[in-house]
Amino acid sequence: MSDALQKGRDLLAEMNPGLEAALASRYDATIPDMAETLVEWAYGRQYAREGLDLRTRQLCTVAALTAMGGQTGPQLKVNIEHALAAGANEREVLEVIWQMAIYGGMPAAINGLNAAIEVFDRAA
Amino acid sequence: MSDALQKGRDLLAEMNPGLEAALASRYDATIPDMAETLVEWAYGRQYAREGLDLRTRQLCTVAALTAMGGQTGPQLKVNIEHALAAGANEREVLEVIWQMAIYGGMPAAINGLNAAIEVFDRAA
Amino acid sequence: MSDALQKGRDLLAEMNPGLEAALASRYDATIPDMAETLVEWAYGRQYAREGLDLRTRQLCTVAALTAMGGQTGPQLKVNIEHALAAGANEREVLEVIWQMAIYGGMPAAINGLNAAIEVFDRAA
Amino acid sequence: MSDALQKGRDLLAEMNPGLEAALASRYDATIPDMAETLVEWAYGRQYAREGLDLRTRQLCTVAALTAMGGQTGPQLKVNIEHALAAGANEREVLEVIWQMAIYGGMPAAINGLNAAIEVFDRAA
Amino acid sequence: MSDALQKGRDLLAEMNPGLEAALASRYDATIPDMAETLVEWAYGRQYAREGLDLRTRQLCTVAALTAMGGQTGPQLKVNIEHALAAGANEREVLEVIWQMAIYGGMPAAINGLNAAIEVFDRAA
Amino acid sequence: MSDALQKGRDLLAEMNPGLEAALASRYDATIPDMAETLVEWAYGRQYAREGLDLRTRQLCTVAALTAMGGQTGPQLKVNIEHALAAGANEREVLEVIWQMAIYGGMPAAINGLNAAIEVFDRAA
Secondary structure, three states: OOHHHHHHHHHHHHHOOOHHHHHHHHHOOOOOOHHHHHHHHHHHHHHOOOOOOHHHHHHHHHHHHHHHOHHHHHHHHHHHHHHHHOOOOHHHHHHHHHHHHHOOOHHHHHHHHHHHHHHHHHHO | OOHHHHHHHHHHHHHOOOHHHHHHHHHOOOOOOHHHHHHHHHHHHHHOOOOOOHHHHHHHHHHHHHHHOHHHHHHHHHHHHHHHHOOOOHHHHHHHHHHHHHOOOHHHHHHHHHHHHHHHHHHO | OOHHHHHHHHHHHHHOOOHHHHHHHHHOOOOOOHHHHHHHHHHHHHHOOOOOOHHHHHHHHHHHHHHHOHHHHHHHHHHHHHHHHOOOOHHHHHHHHHHHHHOOOHHHHHHHHHHHHHHHHHHO | OOHHHHHHHHHHHHHOOOHHHHHHHHHOOOOOOHHHHHHHHHHHHHHOOOOOOHHHHHHHHHHHHHHHOHHHHHHHHHHHHHHHHOOOOHHHHHHHHHHHHHOOOHHHHHHHHHHHHHHHHHHO | OOHHHHHHHHHHHHHOOOHHHHHHHHHOOOOOOHHHHHHHHHHHHHHOOOOOOHHHHHHHHHHHHHHHOHHHHHHHHHHHHHHHHOOOOHHHHHHHHHHHHHOOOHHHHHHHHHHHHHHHHHHO | OOHHHHHHHHHHHHHOOOHHHHHHHHHOOOOOOHHHHHHHHHHHHHHOOOOOOHHHHHHHHHHHHHHHOHHHHHHHHHHHHHHHHOOOOHHHHHHHHHHHHHOOOHHHHHHHHHHHHHHHHHHO
8 A cells, every 4th residue: 555545544534534435335346446546646645745734725625616616516515524624613614715706706605605504504 | 985995905004015006007097996996805805804814815815726727827926925924834835736736637736836936936 | 884885785776676685694694794795896896887888797797607607507597687687688698698609618508598598487 | 501510410310319409499499590500510510520530539528528527517428428329438438537637626527427427327 | 601601701801801811821721621610600600690789799708708717818809809899998898807806706807907908008 | 656656657658758857856845745746646546547548548638628728738738749649640639629619618729729739830
């Protein structure tokens, strides 16, 4: 196992323990190694890096997915959950999303707020 | 003057004191009130909000502009400078940009790294 | 109240009288001042400007939301209604959307046509 | 009838014989000549060109729609079907989609995989 | 020659008489029929349609290209010229572009303003 | 060294032997492991996969980068070179790019053609 894969798994053990198995069960039969690749690349090679704390990393991801528009809705919701798990509070998540109206436009920001409200309601 | 415009001006007095005058001199003759509108909306109504610190706000902007792609190059550079002014260090800016390879793709991240290196070199 | 906020409210009183209250009731508890900010910025600072008639402004918004793609579907539908309220007819709305196939691509145009047909059917 | 329209119809007679009639019945009453225009432009002037085989053309379309993001979901599904009709196999379609994670980002690739799995399940 | 190609040529004879020849000389040796296809599709099948006046069509194009971002800079400039040729004035072009800050974000609108100022300066 | 990193290096040894060193020299001092990560992820985990030949993979990348728009210009040029290195001819590259007018719009396709012509001229 590569170092990066191990680091990714270690990080997910805290943040979202079932993610790799869920990906593997849905995708690996048709697209071999998909789950392992995603964990190695996104978590091992990126989120596990030094130089920036995980809470800020996750808020930046929420910002980017909001600004890129609603087509990434499912991933925005997962990353809102990850931002909360990394120590951000709900207000901070909403502030990041609303600020994106300057860059991604008003529709993208409103779609992002709706995604966040849905995540918070589900968790309540 | 609206409260929001005042708040925006107060914030820019610290972050980028010449911005409103520069915008006014370039745009207001042809598109009246452009500078004032931008300060009121982007700085007064958004960056001056409570609920999230300015450093995180600026890193989130860097994230979004990177992920949206290189067409926002000039604005990305301005906001990298704002992120440094708000207390982020160069490594944090680079980490945010590189992480965007997961969401905006590898070309967007590389273009973002190039923009940051240019800003840092200019400042050096 | 800022001038821009007042202008935005005056404009919405004709175009979509319930919009600010609907936004406030959905968003303001979690993201304070969201509704007021949107009215001030989008309607007071933009749609209420002189120099271009409201019907053309709304058709241009329909064009942009279509070309940017279907992730802005809910906002595209609201702005199709606003375009009709500003004096455009259904054929003009469809022509604008279909023309966007040149710029946003065929899928974006077809998704836009579907959104328009849905709005017109609902109104019928 | 233009040569291009004829070429487009000839090509669709093999790939998707009902497409022009389906488009005409849904759109032509409100946006005259829409179906004919699409067939002439997209199939007659593009897919019927020489210089590249149809299977590669369709895989390239799957790549682009995936990378552009989930807002083109319905069109992505139609073009996955067209790629299979042009001789690509399911694995090739999935490989193209997954590779787009490098360019359009991980969320776009995952949304694309989900679209493909839906098409394959429906066909099974 | 198809009807659509003839209509496209008739329209360009008024708006931009050298366009087809310029495209043909640059592209047709390597990508046969490129110029003819563009004229037939974009001008004959779209801009020459009834149901909406050319001035509004061109302003809608300016709106869309602005909102889609600066990667379409060269085409934005050509279409600003076409909008002026179709009877729009400079102020109307700028208003359309500035309004796009609501939908495509502030950087896209500012890049659009810069493109317009460049076109107007060149013409002066 | 991970298997994926080795596979990526083996592939690049044929396609673009200097790429990793060039990336390392430009980026690794400021963003540690950038070059290694890119080779492992993009080449080892993606282009080196089985299930689709490299020529088709590279043409699909050209398609996606064209449709996503000109902000990825530098990467589009590199991948046009990779497509030629993988066995595609110039005409095939141009056909893929031009076809993208259907999906990414006419401006994106024209910008793509210009990028390809520049690559071919440089090589001539």
